[in-house]
Amino acid sequence: MNAALPADLFRPExxxxxxxxTCGSVDDGKSTLIGRLLYDTKLLFDDQVATLASDSRKYGTAGDDLDFALLVDGLAAEREQGITIDVxxxxxxxxxxxxxxxxTPGHEQYTRNMATGASNSDLAVILVDxxxxxxxxxxxxxxxVSLLGIxxxxxxxxxxxxxxxxxxxxxTIVAEYRxxxxxxxxxxxxxxxxxxxxGDNVIAGSDRTPWYEGPxxxxxxxxxxxxxxxxxxxFRLPVQWVNRPNLDFRGFSGTIASGAxxxxxxxxVAPSGRSSRVKAIVTADGDLPRAVAGQSVTLTLTDExxxxxxxxLSAATARPELADQVDAHVIWMAETPLTPGGAYxxxxxxxxxxxxxxxxxxxxxxTTYGEEPARTLALNEVGSVQFSLRDPIAFDPFDIxxxxxxxxxxxxxxxxxxxAGMIRRARRQASNVHWQDLQVSKTARAALNHQKPVVLWFTGVSGAGKSAIAALVEKKLHAAFRHTYVLDGDNVRHGLNKDLGFTDADRVENIRRVAEVAKLFVDAGLITIVSFISPFRAERRFARDLLQEGEFVEIHVDTPLAVAEARDVKGLYSKxxxxxxxxxxxxxxxYEPPEAPELRLDGANQTAEELADRVVAYLADNGYLEGPENRDWII
Incomplete structure (x- = not known):
């Protein structure tokens, strides 16, 4: 060893x-500082010091001195460039x-890595050259650092x-920073x-800064x-695992997030609201009389x-909030931007x-801490976002x-x-806002219409034939006394979505709104025919997830781009x-084609009439239309 280890190093208790x-701008000396701390606390082995000396001669930027940054910068790219890339x-x-x-790295492009390092830290050392x-x-x-609660x-x-x-x-620097x-x-x-x-003022005070009187x-x-x-x-214990080793034991394991x-x-129990009492606090070393934040335990309860x-598991007298819509700060970490309507x-x-x-x-x-309008969040950007959750969640505001x-x-x-995000508040308390229990149910409306409500979601490139097929499907169903409505992409943009353009973000919002309207139409008992390009799989999946099993039928009008462009019925491709x-x-x-649609229609080799018949036949064969004779008199 370079020197003797402290006597109680091996007594962690x-x-x-x-x-x-450590964080800050590029080349402010973050890695060098950590290397200096490791070296001066005498925790390096002799072979590590020898390797450091060799690496300093090969990669170092400190002249004849040891380059302590090399103790931390382990990636080849980091050593070659003299920068930190990963945490x-x-x-x-x-x-x-x-x-x-x-x-943590200093380059702006690695801000997400810096946020990762800060997420579990109690203190930040911010370096300034x-x-x-x-x-x-x-x-x-x-x-x-502030946003992440440090x-x-x-x-x-x-x-x-x-x-x-x-x-x-x-x-001057201190005054400006404060x-x-x-x-x-x-x-x-x-x-x-x-x-x-x-090493000045790193481990001990420096004689070269007599004017500094701090530690x-x-x-x-x-x-x-x-x-x-x-x-x-x-008290909060997020349940990580239901521990059931045998029929006589049922415990709930996790790390206590707060309280005792x-x-x-x-x-x-959140979010269900069921109550009980703690029977025992079980650990591998035996039962405990008390457990506190940071301990990993298994709790057994007196009731089943x-x-x-x-x-x-929460304190009965101080329950967490329950909401299905929340406001949060988000640090975006992906190359593909966050957009309104995006599903995650x-x-x-x-x-x-x-x-x-x-x-x-x-x-x-x-850099200015000011708020700016935005349609998307790009890589490393921070924004205030409202989320709509499929199911209510139990949570506490991050700053609490x-x-x-x-x-x-x-x-x-x-x-x-x-x-990565931090919940700021509930946008809508799930306990205060409920779906109104109407006197006439979706099932009753569907029975009156003699049909099973469903969304027929037509997707395909422009000119594939979606609108023509959708119109024929509605015509055939209407002739058979079925209750329908068509949501067509062009028609919807004349009213509900007239404020939206054709950027990726606007396309996502376009589909989100239409999906919510289609859900209401299904609740009304209608066969809802949706004809949209809807180019992104994630947005079509969002629409499917809004509905119950069997209420969403994805129909891909699979017309090759060259065929659709040759038709160019609206002159859009040429423009x-x-x-x-x-x-x-x-x-x-x-355009992201469906991977497993319920129906795939050959828009290049069959007529719109033939393809519409296939759709109606699918409805009849899969129980969406009542009556054993339905297929014969519909088609």
């Missing part, structure tokens, strides 16, 4: 743990405390040696002048109290109540529920209990995380080719 991140986590310890530090002062990334990272900040003014340890340079973050809600802000390369960086990290006093908050619990405490993964999966704690973007209120300029107010957004197709129409499906905007 005697030390608290501080999770912190790197390192553990180290002193006699007073254990630390997990996240080294003493020569450069406050930069755009300083503002951006400070805002994201309330303790260290402003590390690095490279103080390159400005001759001048106090006025330090004081003014910048005055409204961000930080509880503590400690400014420290440091030289990560040479060294490490001393501050060792002594600051970052506890949120989570035990004083209402003891046997005998009254609890409720229905509890599933994703539910929250929202994972809140241990529960995953389908959701759609009901509205994008605004995006936030993370982060463990039940934070969420991620998941792409339904790729299953990749595309956004699009000439650049007179932008975002035209098949030309400069994509």
């Amino acid at each position: 005697t030390k608290s743990l501080l999770r912190f991140l 790197a986590y390192r553990f180290f310890a002193t006699e007073r405390r254990k630390f997990i530090v996240a080294d 003493a020569r450069q002062g406050i930069l755009t990334q300083t503002r951006r990272h400070s805002f994201i 309330r303790h900040v260290v402003l590390a003014v690095n490279k103080i040696d390159l400005v001759d340890f001048a106090q006025d340079a330090f004081d 003014a910048l973050v005055a409204g961000l809600g930080f509880e503590t802000l400690q400014a420290v002048p440091i030289s990560a390369r040479h 060294s960086l490490l001393r501050h990290l060792e002594t600051i109290d970052v506890a949120r006093d989570a035990e004083r908050l209402p 619990v003891a046997p005998g405490d009254a609890v409720i 109540v229905d509890v599933s993964r994703g539910d929250i 999966l929202m994972k809140v704690g241990t529960r995953t529920v389908g959701t759609s973007v009901a509205a994008l209120h605004h995006k936030i300029n993370v 209990i982060p463990g039940t107010g934070a969420f991620i957004l998941i792409d339904r197709m790729s299953n990749q995380t595309v956004g 699009a080719r000439a650049g007179l129409i932008k975002n035209f499906t098949g030309i400069d905007s994509p």
